[in-house]
Structure formats: C-alpha cells, structure tokens
C-alpha cells in the first residue's frame with residue numbers, strides 16, 4: 001500500500017464568476033475518488049498580485065489526503081482546471097481557475113513541471129491566511145511555523161461570509 005500524504009492546494013480565480021469557480025473546484029476535489037478527507041478554508045477576496053487592471057480574486061486553500069504521487073496529483077489538478085474551461089489571458093494576469101499544489105507532505109520537489117513547496121507561497125497573504133485557517137500549527141520546511149511567517153505578511157484580504 002502506498003502511504004497517505006497530507007497535501008495542500010491553493011485555489012484562485014478572478015474570471016467568469018470566480019466564487020462559483022472556486023466552489024465548483026472544491027466540489028470536484030471533494031468528490032474525487034483519489035482524494036479523501038477534503039476540507040476547504042473559508043474563501044477570501046483579494047486584490048490582484050501582478051497587474052492591477054484585473055478583477056479581484058477569490059482565494060482559498062484545500063487540504064486533503066491522497067496516495068497519488070505528486071505528478072499524478074498535478075495531472076488531476078490540471079484536469080479540473082481544464083474541465084472548468086481554464087483561461088489565462090497573460091502572465092500574472094486574470095485566470096478562470098488556478099489550482100496550485102502548495103505542499104505535498106514534507107516533500108521538496110523540483111522538476112520542470114513542479115516546484116513544491118510552491119515558490120511564492122510564503123510571500124502571499126492569500127495563501128498563508130487560508131492555510132492558517134486549516135492548519136494553524138503547521139511547520140514549514142524552513143523550520144519556521146506558519147504563525148512566524150504571518151508576522152511579516154499583512155492581512156489584506158476580505159473574508160467572504162459564505163458557507164462552502
């Protein structure tokens with residue numbers, strides 16, 4: 001039997017009814033036969049990182065367990081993005097749905113397709129705060145706790161008052 005691994009997935013959308021995109025993605029993850037114990041953070045609205053002439057984003061984080069390897073999991077995430085008609089207009093620009101593999105257990109992965117932990121996750125409030133909602137005691141691979149990181153990243157999000 002392959003081991004079960006705890007994974008964290010970042011969710012972002014700012015095109016084509018972003019809230020529905022995020023909720024649909026959470027549903028697809030929850031129903032997938034290769035994922036179990038799927039839990040989602042609250043959803044947040046956030047100002048774009050990157051060009052400012054694009055709509056605000058909906059962001060959240062999903063935690064689950066899987067026996068899939070990291071690249072198979074990446075394939076699964078990309079298939080959900082495609083199923084929801086993923087559209088990306090420009091670099092660091094608006095997108096229908098991003099599902100980013102943030103953490104795969106404690107693995108450090110660097111391949112042409114995948115960098116885990118996600119390269120920018122420690123700088124981004126829209127990743128760190130929903131991650132804290134799910135795993136307040138998480139220790140990161142650089143030896144720091146999530147709370148220690150949060151002291152250097154201001155809370156600039158709006159929590160959405162919507163049950164998911």
Ligand code: ROI
Nearest residue numbers: 012046047048049050057092093
């Ligand atoms: N900005 C915000 N606020 N949320 C995102 O999910 C997001 N995703 C991106 C870029 C374009 C970097 N900016 C973002 O990929």
